[in-house]
Amino acid sequence: MSSSAVEVSDKETVNLANVTPAAATAEESFARKAFRSFCGNKFALVSAIILLTIILSTILAGVISPYSPLEGHAKDRLLPIGSPGHILGTDEQGRDMLTRMLYGGRMTLLAGFVPVIVAACLGGGLGIIAGYFGGRIGTLIMRVLDIFYAFPAVILSIAISAALGQGLLNIMISIAIVFTPPVARVMETAVKRIRNQEFIEAAKSSGAGPFAIMRRHVLPNVFSDLFVFSTSQISLGIVIAAGLSFLGLGVAPPTPEWGVMLNSIKQLIFVDPMLTIVPGLGLFLTALTINICADGIRDALQVK
Amino acid sequence: MLNFLLKRLLLMIPTLIGVTIIVFLIIQLVPGNPVDALVPPESSQEVKDQLIESLGLDQPLYVQYLKWMGDLLQGDLGRSIIKTSSVNTLLFDAFKNSLVLALFSAAFAFIGSLILGVIAAYKPKSIFASIGNMIAIFGISIPNFWGGLILMGIFSVTLNWLPSIGMYSVGGDGGFLDLIKHMILPGIACGMVTLGVMTRMIRSNVYDLLNEEFVLTLKAKGAKSSTILLHVLKNATPGILAIAGLQFSQLLGGSILVETVFSWPGLGQLIYQAISQRDYPIIQSGILLVAVFFVLLNILVDLLHAAIDPRVQKG
Numbered sequence: 001m002s003s004s005a006v007e008v009s010d011k012e013t014v015n016l017a018n019v020t021p022a023a024a025t026a027e028e029s030f031a032r033k034a035f036r037s038f039c040g041n042k043f044a045l046v047s048a049i050i051l052l053t054i055i056l057s058t059i060l061a062g063v064i065s066p067y068s069p070l071e072g073h074a075k076d077r078l079l080p081i082g083s084p085g086h087i088l089g090t091d092e093q094g095r096d097m098l099t100r101m102l103y104g105g106r107m108t109l110l111a112g113f114v115p116v117i118v119a120a121c122l123g124g125g126l127g128i129i130a131g132y133f134g135g136r137i138g139t140l141i142m143r144v145l146d147i148f149y150a151f152p153a154v155i156l157s158i159a160i161s162a163a164l165g166q167g168l169l170n171i172m173i174s175i176a177i178v179f180t181p182p183v184a185r186v187m188e189t190a191v192k193r194i195r196n197q198e199f200i201e202a203a204k205s206s207g208a209g210p211f212a213i214m215r216r217h218v219l220p221n222v223f224s225d226l227f228v229f230s231t232s233q234i235s236l237g238i239v240i241a242a243g244l245s246f247l248g249l250g251v252a253p254p255t256p257e258w259g260v261m262l263n264s265i266k267q268l269i270f271v272d273p274m275l276t277i278v279p280g281l282g283l284f285l286t287a288l289t290i291n292i293c294a295d296g297i298r299d300a301l302q303v304k
Numbered sequence: 305m306l307n308f309l310l311k312r313l314l315l316m317i318p319t320l321i322g323v324t325i326i327v328f329l330i331i332q333l334v335p336g337n338p339v340d341a342l343v344p345p346e347s348s349q350e351v352k353d354q355l356i357e358s359l360g361l362d363q364p365l366y367v368q369y370l371k372w373m374g375d376l377l378q379g380d381l382g383r384s385i386i387k388t389s390s391v392n393t394l395l396f397d398a399f400k401n402s403l404v405l406a407l408f409s410a411a412f413a414f415i416g417s418l419i420l421g422v423i424a425a426y427k428p429k430s431i432f433a434s435i436g437n438m439i440a441i442f443g444i445s446i447p448n449f450w451g452g453l454i455l456m457g458i459f460s461v462t463l464n465w466l467p468s469i470g471m472y473s474v475g476g477d478g479g480f481l482d483l484i485k486h487m488i489l490p491g492i493a494c495g496m497v498t499l500g501v502m503t504r505m506i507r508s509n510v511y512d513l514l515n516e517e518f519v520l521t522l523k524a525k526g527a528k529s530s531t532i533l534l535h536v537l538k539n540a541t542p543g544i545l546a547i548a549g550l551q552f553s554q555l556l557g558g559s560i561l562v563e564t565v566f567s568w569p570g571l572g573q574l575i576y577q578a579i580s581q582r583d584y585p586i587i588q589s590g591i592l593l594v595a596v597f598f599v600l601l602n603i604l605v606d607l608l609h610a611a612i613d614p615r616v617q618k619g
Contacts, residue, residue: 147322150595152557155575159591162579163333239447243561246449247576266453266565273457280450288445295441 037300044296047289054286058105067096069103069256078272088278091261092268101282104256107168108283111250111257112238114172119179120230126180127187128214128222132195142188145181153178157240161249168251171244175237186229190222224301231294235287242283258283308610312603319599324376327592328369331584381589384578391589394574399593401471402563402570405494406556408487413495413502413555414548420499421506422533425514436503443500449561452493456565459489469567490566494559498551505547509540542613549605553598 039045057064072094079090088097130141148156160174194200195218203213244250245259253260261279268275356362360371375382381391420436427433460468467473467486513519513536522532560572567573571590578586 143318144322147319147326150319150323150599151326151591152554152594152598154554154560155557155591155594158560158575158579159327159330159587160333162575162587163330163584165335235445239445242447243449246561247564248580262450262453269453269457270461273461276450276453276457280447280453283447283450284445287447288441291441291445 034297034300038296041296041299043292044300047292047296051286051289051293054105054282054289055109058102058109061099061102061106065096065099065102067099069095069099070254071095078268078275080272081274081278091265091275097278100256100261101258101278104258104261104279105282105286107251107255107257108238108242108245108259109286111168111172111175111241111245112234115175115179115241116230116233116237118172118176119183119233120226122176123180123183124187124226127184128191128218130184131188131191132210132214132218134192134195138188142185145184148178148181151178153236154240154243157244158247158249161244166249166252168257171241171250174244175240178240179233179237182233183226183229186225187222190225191218194218194221228294228298228301231290231297234294235290238290239283239287305610309607312606316599316603320596323595323599324373324592325369327588327595328372330591331588332365334584376592381592382585384583384586391585394586395571395589395593398569398571398574398590399597401568402556402559402572404483405487405490405563405568405570406552406559408484409491409495409559410498410548410552410555412491413498413551416495416499417502417506418544420503422510422537424503424507425510428511436507440500440503440507443496443498443503445500446496447561448493448497448558449565451496452490452562452565455489455493471569490559490562490568493562493565494555497558498555501551502544502547506540506544509543510536513539538612542609545605545609545612549601553594553601556594556597 038048061069072090076086076090076094078092078094079086081087081089083089086096086098088101091097091100126141126145130138151159157171157174157178160177161171164170164173200213200217203217208216241250242257242259242262245257246263248263250259251257253264258279262276262283265275265279360368363371372382379392381395384391384394417440420439423430424433424436424440456468459466466489468489471486472482473486516539518539519532519536522535527535556571559568559570560575562568563570563572564576571594575587575590577583578590
């Protein structure tokens, strides 16, 4: 992922590229070029660093915070931002807000990332099969998936989640179902574009089976399309996941999750309108940095 | 044109059948016995068996589907489990309210994105373009329910400028102005995503068109910049229209979350209550209504597209 690669400094990459210019295979040098182009985009680079910080601090929540995410002190209820010992204040049950943000982020990020990966595998597979075979198989797969386009993404995931019942796994399933058809459509288009090219013909005539061709020759050639599209889905996944939790379909409270936190605080907006800022800002900042990174990745992969 | 319309209408039928199958199957996902969700937990097995038989739940799945479809085709969406009224009345009232909000919100988003997108394309290096780009990326990143809470916190709670909940003031005259006042905050919250998506789309569309040869020709002929803009916009319309149709339905779907924040008496609010009460007929009919509306809207968009660009009819 782009975010983990960012730790390598720009200078090092350039040096590496200088040392082995001839030895690098075509694919490596493309990846390197794309990475360098991504790092040249200051917005994307800064966003990637912020995003990485957010992800790392949610993973290390237990190390960073001395408080429990579930238990609070009644006398410390609703402390404002900047209170001593509670940088982001406390919530309506006296629990440290920063701690709950860190632990809550785990759930929200997980519920946003996992469905995208599942949809990329499922939709990618279906799209490649549909695009490669075309004909009746392709039409059948794509027509069935097209039906899902009749539903707005949010409402379909709400309906599926509501039917499956409350729970983190269930919201991940519902978002994965909603995200699969668009991936399949993007992949089908991409595969159709290369299906009739000579290297595929060559592989066919040398006796390679259809699934070997799809894996060895088709997938590497359409992988950047898949990657770009999937990264653009991540922020939407996180926002939908938080939205489902906001409606009470995700994790059950007391477990912290950004959407759940917003829901429990929403009643208190008439007491203190500032209260909703913190959980929402975490969500917004994550979605924003992911979107900027996704744009950066898209631009970087267009460098050929 | 008539042929085109007929073809589109015929193509709509398999889609609609597919939509009903999906909606029907979603409710089959409910874990456990569907009757458990319908009766109080302390009911006896006898009561449950009776209900299963009367609802036809002991029939094979395809028989249940056909029966449900038969009712649907007669315009009967079933009965709410919790509220004793028919789903039809509840649903259409709520849908009308949601549509009012969505139209207001779409107007805000479409007009805003047209202005921002065109400016950003014309003067890509100007400060306006940067602001436009920033609004666009903020718009697609901001969760609409949080945006709603923030707007409510600022403009209703702190400044007390605009009402925070409902569609009309209690004891008010129920006039148009009152409605507009109630719509501003949820409308903006709903429309932010659409504003962001559309601004980015219009910007790149108009930007590409500005580099086309016909624009150069117009410039060489000495056409006024307003004339050029008119030509560019006319060429950009089909693309914008296609996205706008798609965005409108996403907006309607996304408004569920915003409606719960502002207690807007729409479909979102209805579905939200239905979720917590496990009132599945309402959820089922609600998403069905939105999906059917979307399919019809798509046909409308296609027709408009064909009217603007005659090549579509032939293709």
